[in-house]
Amino acid sequence: MYVELKNINKSFGDHKASDDVSFGIEKGKLIGLLGPSGSGKTTILRMIAGLEQQDSGDIIIDGKVVNNIPAAKREIGFVFQNYALFRYMTVFENIAFGLKVQKKDKQFIRERVGELIELIGLSGLEKRYPSQLSGGQRQRVAFARALAPNPQLLLLDEPFAAIDAKVRQELRSWLKDMIEKLGVTSIFVTHDQDEAIEVADEIIITNNGRIEQVGTPLEVYQNPQTAFTAGFFGQTAVLENYTDFHTFEKPNGAEKAFVRPEFISVTKKNEPQKFKSSAVEGTVERVAFRGNNMELSIRANGALLTAKRGLDAAEIHVGEKVDVFIYRLFVTVGEKAVLLENQSAREGSVFI
Amino acid sequence: MKRSKRVIPGFGLSMGVTLSILGLVVVIPLASLVVFTAQMSFADIIKTITRDRILASFRVSFLTAFIASLINLVMGVILAWVLVRYKFPFKRILDGMIELPFALPTAVAGITLTSLTADTGLFGKFFGIFGVKIAYTRIGITVALVFIGIPFVVRAVQPVLEKLDASYEEAAGVLGASRSKIFFKVILPEIMPAALTGFGLAFGRCIGEYGSVVFIAGNKPFETEITPLIIMSELQEYDYPSATAIALVMLIASFVILFATNLIQARSAKILKGDS
Amino acid sequence: MDKTQDQSKNAKIVKWLLISISTLFIAVMLLLPLVTVIIEAFRQGFEVYLKAIADEYTVKATLLTLEATLFAVVINTVFGLFAAWTVTKFKFHGKKLLTTLIDIPVTVSPIIAGLIFVLTFGRQSFIYPLLEKADVKIVFAVPGIVLATIFVTFPFISRELIPVLEAQGTDEEEAAALMGASLPRIFTKVTFPHIKWAFLYGVVLCTARAMGEFGAVSVLSGHIRGKTNTLPLHVEILFNEFKYVPAFAVSSILVILAVIVLIIRSVVEYHGKKDG
Numbered sequence: 001m002y003v004e005l006k007n008i009n010k011s012f013g014d015h016k017a018s019d020d021v022s023f024g025i026e027k028g029k030l031i032g033l034l035g036p037s038g039s040g041k042t043t044i045l046r047m048i049a050g051l052e053q054q055d056s057g058d059i060i061i062d063g064k065v066v067n068n069i070p071a072a073k074r075e076i077g078f079v080f081q082n083y084a085l086f087r088y089m090t091v092f093e094n095i096a097f098g099l100k101v102q103k104k105d106k107q108f109i110r111e112r113v114g115e116l117i118e119l120i121g122l123s124g125l126e127k128r129y130p131s132q133l134s135g136g137q138r139q140r141v142a143f144a145r146a147l148a149p150n151p152q153l154l155l156l157d158e159p160f161a162a163i164d165a166k167v168r169q170e171l172r173s174w175l176k177d178m179i180e181k182l183g184v185t186s187i188f189v190t191h192d193q194d195e196a197i198e199v200a201d202e203i204i205i206t207n208n209g210r211i212e213q214v215g216t217p218l219e220v221y222q223n224p225q226t227a228f229t230a231g232f233f234g235q236t237a238v239l240e241n242y243t244d245f246h247t248f249e250k251p252n253g254a255e256k257a258f259v260r261p262e263f264i265s266v267t268k269k270n271e272p273q274k275f276k277s278s279a280v281e282g283t284v285e286r287v288a289f290r291g292n293n294m295e296l297s298i299r300a301n302g303a304l305l306t307a308k309r310g311l312d313a314a315e316i317h318v319g320e321k322v323d324v325f326i327y328r329l330f331v332t333v334g335e336k337a338v339l340l341e342n343q344s345a346r347e348g349s350v351f352i
Numbered sequence: 353m354k355r356s357k358r359v360i361p362g363f364g365l366s367m368g369v370t371l372s373i374l375g376l377v378v379v380i381p382l383a384s385l386v387v388f389t390a391q392m393s394f395a396d397i398i399k400t401i402t403r404d405r406i407l408a409s410f411r412v413s414f415l416t417a418f419i420a421s422l423i424n425l426v427m428g429v430i431l432a433w434v435l436v437r438y439k440f441p442f443k444r445i446l447d448g449m450i451e452l453p454f455a456l457p458t459a460v461a462g463i464t465l466t467s468l469t470a471d472t473g474l475f476g477k478f479f480g481i482f483g484v485k486i487a488y489t490r491i492g493i494t495v496a497l498v499f500i501g502i503p504f505v506v507r508a509v510q511p512v513l514e515k516l517d518a519s520y521e522e523a524a525g526v527l528g529a530s531r532s533k534i535f536f537k538v539i540l541p542e543i544m545p546a547a548l549t550g551f552g553l554a555f556g557r558c559i560g561e562y563g564s565v566v567f568i569a570g571n572k573p574f575e576t577e578i579t580p581l582i583i584m585s586e587l588q589e590y591d592y593p594s595a596t597a598i599a600l601v602m603l604i605a606s607f608v609i610l611f612a613t614n615l616i617q618a619r620s621a622k623i624l625k626g627d628s
Numbered sequence: 629m630d631k632t633q634d635q636s637k638n639a640k641i642v643k644w645l646l647i648s649i650s651t652l653f654i655a656v657m658l659l660l661p662l663v664t665v666i667i668e669a670f671r672q673g674f675e676v677y678l679k680a681i682a683d684e685y686t687v688k689a690t691l692l693t694l695e696a697t698l699f700a701v702v703i704n705t706v707f708g709l710f711a712a713w714t715v716t717k718f719k720f721h722g723k724k725l726l727t728t729l730i731d732i733p734v735t736v737s738p739i740i741a742g743l744i745f746v747l748t749f750g751r752q753s754f755i756y757p758l759l760e761k762a763d764v765k766i767v768f769a770v771p772g773i774v775l776a777t778i779f780v781t782f783p784f785i786s787r788e789l790i791p792v793l794e795a796q797g798t799d800e801e802e803a804a805a806l807m808g809a810s811l812p813r814i815f816t817k818v819t820f821p822h823i824k825w826a827f828l829y830g831v832v833l834c835t836a837r838a839m840g841e842f843g844a845v846s847v848l849s850g851h852i853r854g855k856t857n858t859l860p861l862h863v864e865i866l867f868n869e870f871k872y873v874p875a876f877a878v879s880s881i882l883v884i885l886a887v888i889v890l891i892i893r894s895v896v897e898y899h900g901k902k903d904g
Contacts, residue, residue, distance in 0.1 A: 051359050051802060071359050072808035084799030088821030097817075098807035149807065360717050360801045362811040367718075369710040370726070373703065377778055378729055384748040427653055434650040438643055446651065448894040452658045455833070455886035455893075457840025459860040460879040463867045464661040467668065474660075499657055531639060560737025563842035563860070567867065580739040580843065587743060587847055592752055599740045610735055 001060075002027035002185055003048065003153060008057035010043055010209075017043040018054065019209040025202075030179050031187045032200030032217075036232075040209040041189045042081075045155050048187065049078050062152060077146030077184075079156040083138050085130040091117065091141050092126040098149040116144040119178070136167045143175070147182070154179070156188035160195060172199050193233050197221065205229050223339065230258045230330035230337035235306045244301040245326050246278040247343040254338070257329040264307040265325045266296060268314055278344040279325040284318055300324045389600060392593050400597040405573050406582060410601070413579040416490055417558035420497035425551045427498075428505025429543065435506070436513040450506050453499055458563025465496050466567040488570030493578065496564040501554035508550030512543050545616050552613030556606045665883045668876035680877035688854045689862040690881070692770065696777040696845075696858065697838040703778050704834050708785025712823075713815070715786075716793035717801060727790075733782040741779050742847025745772060768850030773858060776844040781837045788830035789823050792900070796822050829896040836889045840882055 001024035010018040017040045025031050033041040046052040048059060050071030058065050066074055086094050095116055099109045117123055120140040130138055139159065146154060159175065160168045176199050179186050190196050196203050197217040205212040205220060207228045213220050224230035231238065242257035243250055266282075267273040282300030289295075293308045296316060305324065309316065316322060327345050330337045389397075400406070435447050453461065469486035470476045479486055486492045516539065562580040569576045579602060586595035670677055680686065715727060733741065747753060749766040759766065766772045796819075804814045820827075842860040849856040857865070859878060866875035 049806065051806070071806050076806070078803065078806050080799050080803060082799060084803040086800055086804070086818050089817070097804065097809070101804075101807050101809045101813065145803075358718060359805045360798060361805060361814065362713060363718050363720075365811070366710040366714040367720075370707065370714045373707040374711070374726075374729060377703075377707075377775075377782055378732055381744040381748045381779070382732070384753065385744045388747045388752070430646055431650050431653070434646050438647055440647050444894060446654055448890045449654050449658050451890055451893055452662070452886060455836050455889040456662075457836075457842060457860050457863075457879075457882045457886070459842040459863050460665065460840070460882050460886075461661060463863060463875055463879065464664050464668075466867075467872065468661065468664055474664075499661070502657065531642075556735060560740065562737065562739050562846075567864075580737050583737075583739045583743060584847065587746060590751075592747065592750070595743055596747065599737075599743050602737055602740060606735055606737070 001025065002029075002062060003187070004058075004060040005044070005048070006058045006060070008044070008047065008054045008059065010040075010047060010052065010054050016209045018047070021057070021206075021209070021211055023204055023211055023214055025185065025187065027185050028183050029185060030176065030199065030201045032196035032203045033187060033189045033206060034193065034196040034200075034203050035191065035206035035212075037191055039206040041191075041206045042157055043209075044206070045157055045187060045189050048153070049076050049155050050074050051078075075149075075152045077149070077151035077154040079139075079142045079146050079154070079159055081158040082162055083130075083142035085138060085142055085145070087130055090127050090129055091122060091133070094130070094141055095144045095148050097145065102149060112148060116148055120144045134167075135163045136171055139163060139171060143178070147184070151184065154184050154186040156186065158190060159188055160190070160192075175199065205232065207232075224330060224337045227258075227332040227335055227337050230332065234260045234262075236260055237303060237305045239301075239303050239329070241301070242329060242331065244303075245280055245324075248326075248329065248331075248340050249343065251331065251333060251338060251340075253333045254331045255333070257331045257340075258337075259305060259326055259329045261295070261306045261308045263327050263329060264305060265327065266298065266307045266309055266316070267323045267325070268316060269321060269323065271314070271323075273323045273325060275325050275342070275344050276323065278342060279323040282322055282324040284316055284320045284322060287316060287318055298322065298324055385596065385599075388592070388596055392597065396593065397597040397600065400594045401601050405577070406579075406598060408574040409577050409579045409582045412490065412493070412575070412577060413559050414605075416493040416497055416578075417555055417561075420494045420558055421501055421551050421555040423494075423498050424501040424505050424554050425547060428502070428550055429509055429547055431502075431506045432509035432513055432543075436510055450503050453502050458500070458561070459567075461499055462496065462564040462567035465499060465564065466492075469495065469568065487568050488572070488576065490576055492568040492570070493565055493576060496568045497558040497561060500561050500564055501558055504554035504557065505547055505550030508546045508553070509543050512546040513539075516542055549613050549617045552609050552616065556609040556613070559605060559609075560602060662883060662887075665876050665879050668872060669880040671876075672873050676873055677877045677880075680874035681881070683874065685853050685857065686859075686862060686874075686878055689857045689859050689878075692773070692857065693839050693859040695770070696774045697835055699774045700777045700781050700838040701831060701834050704781055704785050705831060707782070708789055708830060709827075711786040712789035712793055713819075715790055716796075717798055730783050730786055733779050734784075738780055738841065738843025739847060742776055742844040745775055745779070745844075745848055767848055768852075769856060772848035773845050773856060776848045777838050777841050780841050780844050781834045784834040784837060785827070785830035788826045788833070792823050792826045793819070825896040825899045829892055832889050832892045836885050839885060 003025040004023075006022050008018050008021040009016075019040075021040075021044060033044060035041045043052060047054050048061075050066070050069070054067070058067060060066065061074065086097065089097065092113055095113045096109050099112060104112075113126075117126060120143060122137060122140060125133070125137070130141070133141065139162075143156075143159075146156075156175075160171060163171060172195060188199070200217060202215065203217055203220050204214050205228070212226045213224065213229045215223075220229060221233055224233070230236070236258045237260075239245065239257040239259060242248060242254075248257075265273075267279075273279055280300050282298040282305065284296055285299050285304070286297040287294060288297075290308075293310060294316070296307045296309060298305045298307060307324070325345075326342060328339060328341045331340050332338075431450065435443065435450075466487050467473050468475050469479075469492055471480060471485075471487075473487070476485075476487060484491070486495060520538065560580060562578075562584070565578055566581055569578060569581070571577050571581055579598060583595045583598050583602075586592075586598065669680075711726075711730060715723060746767055748755075749759065749772065750756065751767075764771070766775070800818050801814055804818050809818075840860055841858075842864070845858055846861060846864075849858065849861055851857060851861060851865070853862075853865070859882060863875050863878050863882075866872075866878065
């Protein structure tokens with residue numbers, strides 16, 4: 001493990017920001033710290049950087065316990081949420097700042113900064129001030145500034161939060177490519193699931209100061225281990241009494257269930273439905289066009305479900321009665337989540 | 353190890369320098385006032401501050417300061433409105449002039465206002481026609497205090513008015529409210545906390561004002577003698593206990609005003625932060 | 629249609645009415661006094677003016693004023709920079725108390741400011757015997773004047789800096805510190821560019837107020853001509869001796885300073901708006 005957190009605790013007054021946080025990160029990986037706001041993800045990032053001090057526990061970077069090493073000596077590059085560019089310095093001076101602090105010679109600084117400016121594609125804008133740059137350009141400068149002193153670890157706090165939706169998409173892939181190319185171990189914080197899934201090699205999910213789950217995007221999406229993770233991704237519907245929907249078993253201690261849109265099949269009354277006997281009737285409350293599919297809100301057994309339907313399928317109208325079949329769902333048992341397949345589907349051995 | 357580290361350097365140094373200078377310049381002198389007060393008996397303090405001449409000076413000081421601040425409250429709101437909402441020639445100069453009472457030494461203001469309003473002065477002559485005397489009367493004191501207090505309300509209201517979204521009034525206008533109604537029902541309640549803050553600051557400053565008032569006041573006991581002047585004369589007679597007792601009343605008054613102002617200010621700060 | 633036309637016509641009348649009231653108010657209350665000082669100073673011609681300025685006691689008073697001002701500006705600059713850094717860049721308990729203490733000097737009457745120094749260093753003070761033994765005179769001497777001047781102008785620089793630094797936040801400093809930059813480097817390269825205009829204004833305002841301070845200095849000065857007389861005190865003496873032309877001539881120096889303050893203030897405001 002390249003970066004390791006062991007039993008970290010941190011409180012701000014009465015608020016417990018980190019509750020026995022432990023995890024490890026391999027060298028060269030791009031890690032997404034994902035969680036709702038107030039879940040303690042930024043605190044974790046700031047403690048690794050040394051911007052905050054944990055109340056107890058150890059932080060280990062490259063085999064060294066860094067608890068007592070000041071932030072400046074941890075060889076960390078940090079990209080702040082609003083970039084914190086030096087407003088009264090040019091792009092060149094911003095990127096060169098860390099190198100000047102390290103008293104590198106002028107020739108070296110000029111070359112290294114030139115290299116980085118080319119890397120981020122801002123050649124010719126060296127003399128601009130941050131106020132003369134677009135949001136995306138500022139982010140690139142912040143990125144280059146953090147990388148200039150050649151840090152062992154790059155930390156990014158909500159790196160895309162301050163950028164227009166349009167540019168964000170482009171920057172995400174840019175940043176991922178860049179970090180892969182440079183091979184620097186990186187951790188970024190985000191509250192946006194799509195962003196985490198798209199950018200990270202591995203996702204760490206935080207909630208209420210605790211780590212809920214660690215894994216690749218696919219793992220955490222497909223196999224949520226905890227109730228929180230199961231409910232966190234996608235447009236999940238909550239079923240308080242999931243046994244109202246047919247042919248799901250009920251493990252001991254099972255409470256409610258989470259259903260994702262892709263777990264649901266919706267058919268019109270006159271369409272064939274293979275599992276008709278296990279389907280329930282629902283009423284369509286809302287139909288919304290989502291570009292490449294239709295999104296349906298359906299009331300069935302008192303619960304409001306969200307489902308998708310292809311554009312080439314026959315149109316469904318608000319108020320229509322439809323058949324709803326649920327292939328699978330996540331059931332919560334205490335804090336754990338368990339995946340259940342619909343028994344009739346299993347018997348029918350269908351694949352989706 | 354438990355001690356939380358600060359990332360930005362210089363906390364110990366800057367806190368140390370700040371506290372040392374603050375201690376030497378402000379805290380120790382203030383403490384000596386407390387020490388000196390503690391040596392006086394409560395009965396003596398009461399006896400001193402209830403002397404007729406001193407009570408009269410309280411009346412003069414508080415009354416003139418209150419009236420002057422009231423005038424500045426009205427004029428301050430008008431000035432702020434004009435400076436924020438209208439465009440007209442020389443506006444920036446007008447805006448810059450507001451600060452003059454902060455920059456001009458009080459003694460200079462004092463002698464100038466006195467010479468303008470004395471019998472031989474420009475205004476003195478004019479008002480003399482109607483039999484109104486300004487210099488060496490309470491009117492004169494009020495004039496000097498109006499001068500001193502001008503910037504407070506204007507500078508408190510200006511930023512709030514700037515922040516008040518024009519669409520807010522437009523919305524009221526679309527709903528059919530008349531202009532005067534919009535002003536009194538929509539805008540005035542919004543700027544009132546800021547205006548009162550300015551009023552409080554001006555009032556606090558005016559009751560303690562000395563330089564600009566002594567020249568124009570005439571300093572006639574029971575009529576135009578202000579409290580700061582009484583403290584001054586007690587000091588000149590080396591009657592420190594009396595001076596301190598009267599000063600205490602002034603201090604308590606200004607702290608009460610300051611406290612009330614802070615309460616109001618907290619409200620207007622909320623408005624200012626609201627849509628930034 | 630008619631109604632809206634009527635309304636906009638009314639609005640125009642109100643607008644020009646309010647602008648007229650404002651302009652008249654400022655002209656009478658602020659501009660006229662300023663002009664009066666200059667007219668009165670030159671009433672008997674340029675030569676008399678020069679003679680008044682070059683008068684031995686005027687020169688001595690000017691020197692003393694400059695001395696006190698220099699001390700006040702240097703100490704308050706050091707204090708202002710450190711205090712602003714402490715208050716805006718760190719979190720700590722008691723911040724509110726600290727900022728309240730810093731502001732006390734401008735909330736108390738200048739006479740009371742003078743009084744507390746008399747109580748601290750005067751005859752009844754417990755450190756007076758020590759001072760006497762060391763042959764140090766503070767009250768009714770130059771050190772007292774210097775102290776009083778420092779006190780009354782104490783928060784002027786920090787008060788200009790704190791709001792600007794507060795608005796700027798701590799991100800840039802954190803980023804710089806994270807890269808290992810030292811305190812002097814962070815301050816000069818990262819922080820100071822943000823506050824340079826506010827700092828300049830603070831220093832100029834502090835200078836003007838230090839030169840013009842009257843009440844507090846009046847308490848601590850023995851009014852000894854050529855020794856403990858500052859410019860404003862000299863103005864007072866001249867005026868009370870009915871030497872109006874010299875009084876206004878000396879005042880004109882202070883007026884010019886006040887005008888410079890106002891000009892710098894509007895420059896600062898212009899830059900502040902442009903950057904913000």
